[in-house]
Amino acid sequence: MVSAAVFLLLELIPGNPIDAILPPDATPAQIAAAQEMYGLDDPLPQRYLEWVGGVFHGDFGTSFQTGLPVGEILFERLPISLEIALLAVIVALAVSVPLGIWSAYRPGGLVDRVTTILTSGLLATPSFVLGIVLVFVFAVTLDLVPPLGWVPFSEDPIEHVTRMILPVLTLAASEMVLFTRLLKGDMMATLQQDHVLSARARGLPTWRILARHSLKQSSFSLVTVSGIVIGRLIGGTVLIEAIFSIPGLGTMAINGIHSRDYVVVQAVVLVCAVGYLFINAMVDLTYPLLDPRVRKEKTS
Secondary structure (H helix, E strand, O other): OHHHHHHHHHHHOOOOHHHHHOOOOOOHHHHHHHHHHOOOOOOHHHHHHHHHHHHHOOOOOEOOOOOOEHHHHHHHHHHHHHHHHHHHHHHHHHHHHHHHHHHHHOOOOHHHHHHHHHHHHHHOOOHHHHHHHHHHHHHHHOOOOOOOOOOOOOOOHHHHHHHHHHHHHHHHHHHHHHHHHHHHHHHHHHOOOHHHHHHHHOOOOHHHHHHHHHHOHHHHHHHHHHHHHHHHHHHOOHHHHHHHOOOOHHHHHHHHHHOOOHHHHHHHHHHHHHHHHHHHHHHHHHHHHHOHHHHHHHHO
């Protein structure tokens, strides 16, 4: 459905990829020859079926602008966006899980009040504004990290890590707000359940009650949303990639739209959609690990 939708929507956009390839004074004969060369004069259903058939064989087509196979470009840039998305979610979870747990355990306390103020401020700050502020403070003013650019890990691991810090923090900040508030709400509900109150009555340590009896049961929503966020961030980091000059999938899609390189756009959207579905399927498979009752229900 996604492949058909993106293919048809791109066909509805005014203009033609040939307009971006040939000069403005191209003759009708040159335009017709270019359309025939790229197969754009074929009927729409035929072009769609040929493209989908090629995708099933690993052929995403050839870029109109560069003449390179789209699959090669795609799988060069996919690891970049995937790395940023995964690191951003990991950093967000590492910060939000302790804050969410303690805010739920001591609602109205100092940690809860400070967390509420910080998350409210981050929630009101767009990610691209936060990215610019981080660049100005940590790269321009304090000169602690490089401001822009991308260096592959294979070329210089240290430089690669330092250039990842600001983009990852920018993405993690907005997700941290969601994770913290979600976990806090679920934990507060779990802490009022009978088995938790019974554990408290038996004198179990607080850390054990929070970690074993409350966190695991309260993680369903967090795990689900984390999977959705990873899938969304893989292709949704367009502004962040533009700010920090990162050659990921978002930049690839924007360049394809500007140059009317529709084959590139179709490939990016399709891969992001498939990745989104795959990650959410993996999330569903983790539910029995979080709560054995899910496994028992399936068995019965």
